[in-house]
Amino acid sequence: MSQIINPPSEIKLFPIRGCILPPGEHLPLNVFEPRYLNMVDDALAGDSFIGVIQPSPSGPSDKPALEKVGGAGRIVSHQETSDGRYLMVLEGVMRFAVDEELDVRKPYRVARADYRPFSQDLVEAHLTPMIEVAGLLDRLHAYFDLVGIETDWPALEQAPLSLVINKTAMAAPFDPAAKQRLLEASSIPQRAELLDNLMQDSLSQASSGSAG
Structure with a gap:
């Protein structure tokens, strides 16, 4: 993202359990619910931003409580299908904290977003030498084999490690709580450490299960 992009202070929310959007990553979405079709129409007519956020387990099923941190994404491509769905791709710009949910006359939810805790998301992240790259890649091999x-x-192996870490955090079948911890990690090195620990836990559990 070479151009300066300012995400909106009031952001449309797309709650998706088990889904995160780290900065710089791309998330393909198949949108078919009427309220979210309305949201996409409004986003395309306006700032093109949508906030991907996980619903938490609490609250009513029709309007569950939301996690405190989500990822602001900009619609970079979209296609309307013959049956009225949207196939679109969001590009993650930066994370946001939910300051408050707003009372709006819309079928979808909107929040006032606070981007200040995540200003570093707009700066290219570089991994520190403290990360042992070879060992992490070895565990990635083993974990990918485990989960298919x-x-x-x-x-x-030639890609920037920050890219590998973010893509794995998005794609790996960790539970929603683990995904949220990965999203909220304060830095790429911290996300790498957390990801490594989660993969090691999964590999250890699989090893214990096969041994038993």
């Missing part, structure tokens, strides 16, 4: 994720390993 296929990838182009030569390309992955």
Whole structure:
């Protein structure tokens, strides 16, 4: 993202459990519910921003409580299908904290967003030398084999490690609480450490299960 992008102070919310959007990543979405079709129409007519946020387990099913942190994404491509759905891609710009949910005359939810805790998201992140890259990639190999994720390993090993970490955080089948911790990690190195711990836990549990 070379251009300066200012996400809106009031952001449309797309609650999706088990889904996160880190800065710089791309999230393909298939939108079919009428309220979210309305949201996409409004976003396309306005600032093109949508906030991806996880609903928390509490609250009523029709309007569950929301996690405190989400990812602001900008619609970078969209296509309307013959049956009225939207196939679109969101590009993550930066994370936001929910300051308050607003009372709006819309079928979807809107929040006042606070981006100040995540100003570093607009700056390219560089991993510190404290991360042991070879060991992390070895565990990525083992974890991907465990959960059945296929990838182009030569390309992955040449990619920036920050990109690998964010894409794995999005794609890996961790539970929603773990996904939220990955999203809220204060830095790429912290996200890498948390991701490594989650993968090691999964590998250890699988090893214990097979041994038993």
